[in-house]
Amino acid sequence: MRTLLRSELFKITRRPRTYIGFGAILIIVLALEFAFYAEGETLIGLVFQNLESVFRLEGKIISVNFLTYMLLNVLIIHVPILICLVTGDIISGEAANGSLRLLLQRPYGRVNIYMAKWLAGTIYTIGLILFLALSSYVLGYLLFGEGDLIVFRKGIHVFEASDVSWRFVYAFGMGILSMMVVASLSIMISSFTSNSIGPIVGTIAILIVLNIISTVAVNLMQPVLPYIFTTHFIKWQYFFETEIEWSSIYTGVFVQIGYIILFTTIGLINFKRKDILT
Amino acid sequence: MLTLLYQIGYMKLLEVQNLSKTFKNFQAVNDLSFSVNQGDIYGFLGPNGAGKSTTLRMVLGLIYPTSGKIIFKGEEITASSRNYLSQIGALIERPDFHTNLTAYQNLSMFARLSKIENREARIQEVLKEVRLDDRQHSKVKAYSQGMKQRLGIAQAILHKPDLIILDEPSNGLDPQGQADMRDLILKISREMNITVIISSHILSEIEQIANRMLIISRGKKLREGGVKELMEADEMNVDVKVDDAEKALRVLQENGYETTLKDSKIRVRCEESGIPAMTKKLVEAGIQIYEVKQQRTLEEYFIHVTA
Numbered sequence: 001m002r003t004l005l006r007s008e009l010f011k012i013t014r015r016p017r018t019y020i021g022f023g024a025i026l027i028i029v030l031a032l033e034f035a036f037y038a039e040g041e042t043l044i045g046l047v048f049q050n051l052e053s054v055f056r057l058e059g060k061i062i063s064v065n066f067l068t069y070m071l072l073n074v075l076i077i078h079v080p081i082l083i084c085l086v087t088g089d090i091i092s093g094e095a096a097n098g099s100l101r102l103l104l105q106r107p108y109g110r111v112n113i114y115m116a117k118w119l120a121g122t123i124y125t126i127g128l129i130l131f132l133a134l135s136s137y138v139l140g141y142l143l144f145g146e147g148d149l150i151v152f153r154k155g156i157h158v159f160e161a162s163d164v165s166w167r168f169v170y171a172f173g174m175g176i177l178s179m180m181v182v183a184s185l186s187i188m189i190s191s192f193t194s195n196s197i198g199p200i201v202g203t204i205a206i207l208i209v210l211n212i213i214s215t216v217a218v219n220l221m222q223p224v225l226p227y228i229f230t231t232h233f234i235k236w237q238y239f240f241e242t243e244i245e246w247s248s249i250y251t252g253v254f255v256q257i258g259y260i261i262l263f264t265t266i267g268l269i270n271f272k273r274k275d276i277l278t
Numbered sequence: 279m280l281t282l283l284y285q286i287g288y289m290k291l292l293e294v295q296n297l298s299k300t301f302k303n304f305q306a307v308n309d310l311s312f313s314v315n316q317g318d319i320y321g322f323l324g325p326n327g328a329g330k331s332t333t334l335r336m337v338l339g340l341i342y343p344t345s346g347k348i349i350f351k352g353e354e355i356t357a358s359s360r361n362y363l364s365q366i367g368a369l370i371e372r373p374d375f376h377t378n379l380t381a382y383q384n385l386s387m388f389a390r391l392s393k394i395e396n397r398e399a400r401i402q403e404v405l406k407e408v409r410l411d412d413r414q415h416s417k418v419k420a421y422s423q424g425m426k427q428r429l430g431i432a433q434a435i436l437h438k439p440d441l442i443i444l445d446e447p448s449n450g451l452d453p454q455g456q457a458d459m460r461d462l463i464l465k466i467s468r469e470m471n472i473t474v475i476i477s478s479h480i481l482s483e484i485e486q487i488a489n490r491m492l493i494i495s496r497g498k499k500l501r502e503g504g505v506k507e508l509m510e511a512d513e514m515n516v517d518v519k520v521d522d523a524e525k526a527l528r529v530l531q532e533n534g535y536e537t538t539l540k541d542s543k544i545r546v547r548c549e550e551s552g553i554p555a556m557t558k559k560l561v562e563a564g565i566q567i568y569e570v571k572q573q574r575t576l577e578e579y580f581i582h583v584t585a
Contacts (some may be wrong), residue, residue, distance in 0.1 A: 098374025276340040
């Protein structure tokens with residue numbers, strides 16, 4: 001398994017598209033942080049002008065913590081696309097170009113091969129999220145320095161700088177879990193097809209549809225919302241409340257782990273049974 | 279004892295028994311049985327869509343059989359068998375590598391996966407065998423078709439297998455490339471002592487290098503055996519040059535031979551063993567024979583058998 005995993009990671013690192021994700025995240029981070037650096041006070045002033053009659057705000061609002069919190073929001077829409085670019089292609093891309101055949105001619109079970117690909121996809125996913133965390137934190141710290149965090153979510157929550165780090169660790173952990181669901185889904189779809197684009201487009205389409213269902217939340221859909229994995233993609237925000245709803249977070253963790261297991265099992269069974277015709 | 283028997287070529291290296299494969303409503307392989315002996319260069323022939331690639335893929339575990347048995351070195355291959363693949367190398371249809379990697383990187387990855395000891399030396403050895411040692415650090419996407427095919431052979435022999443399966447190894451190669459490929463296959467068989475199964479559309483290639491062959495059509499076996507024996511056993515065209523073609527034609531037709539007149543020569547259909555009797559009839563009729571020439575090529579035989 002270790003040899004297979006090394007080989008999969010080696011292939012991922014040698015593909016140009018692997019670096020598209022890191023490049024895109026860097027561009028998003030740079031764009032947002034420099035935008036706030038240039039015009040942040042004006043932007044924040046507009047947001048807070050209605051509140052100034054009620055609150056008296058002292059100190060700076062824009063800090064590394066504020067920017068990192070803002071950047072975590074890209075997790076829902078942008079990062080899944082970047083993850084799909086690599087994980088959606090991990091089986092189908094090799095099936096399309098024929099190199100999967102050469103791999104399956106080696107004395108390794110298909111379960112091991114699938115799991116090595118899943119692990120490699122997961123490591124890439126974790127790497128991408130950690131890169132988002134690191135780049136937003138380092139640049140934010142250099143540009144804005146430390147500061148308290150003010151969050152608008154079901155009211156206004158203000159956290160002291162010393163009370164924020166652990167929340168970010170949990171939030172990024174939750175983000176990694178959500179993105180592992182995306183990776184598992186795209187790898188599963190990848191096991192069903194023999195073209196590179198299908199699983200990428202398929203995964204993104206599923207995410208868009210489910211995100212719309214989760215967001216619109218019409219009455220009819222309310223009973224199923226807790227069972228849709230995209231509903232839990234915003235659970236990282238729950239760590240930025242004064243009273244944390246742990247039960248809701250646990251539900252999110254269990255549902256998402258359940259989907260990871262489900263997608264991986266379906267993909268594994270399909271990959272183990274399928275005839276390699278390409 | 280088993281090893282000794284394999285070495286002297288008494289035992290079947292690969293045995294396929296009543297193998298069938300159905301894709302939805304299409305039967306690609308139908309009750310196919312054949313065996314490959316240690317040391318064979320085994321030609322695997324059939325028209326397009328005959329089921330050759332499907333059969334070879336089943337041997338490699340890429341496609342699961344609907345029914346039948348595949349036995350390698352006396353042990354039946356099941357859906358979960360994988361270890362036998364460490365003794366088989368293959369080049370199926372196209373040599374599909376990671377084109378953004380160099381030849382060396384591709385081979386290095388396969389060497390690792392095959393747990394080859396002394397990897398570096400072995401990679402250099404096979405690159406030299408296939409004459410790619412001077413281009414090993416070029417990306418595969420810059421390779422010509424011939425170079426890719428040779429790299430395909432390199433990955434197939436990298437782990438010193440007992441059997442290699444080559445599916446259309448000369449596909450897309452120019453005549454020189456085809457000749458090089460033929461030499462390489464003969465070298466693999468003779469010098470490396472590797473049994474070879476080769477499927478090819480280039481029948482002259484099989485005729486030149488294979489000692490045994492199997493012909494299939496629509497997934498079913500038509501003929502199996504030694505290349506020479508098979509070609510001699512069936513009827514063939516024999517061109518006969520005589521002094522009086524009209525008379526010779528009449529004599530042969532009266533004696534039940536199927537004949538045609540072609541460029542002042544008579545083409546007669548008969549088995550090799552029937553040639554003396556046929557010429558005797560002509561001599562007895564007072565016809566002088568200047569030349570008797572067998573016209574059978576594998577191509578003719580193939581068309582005759584698969585028609």
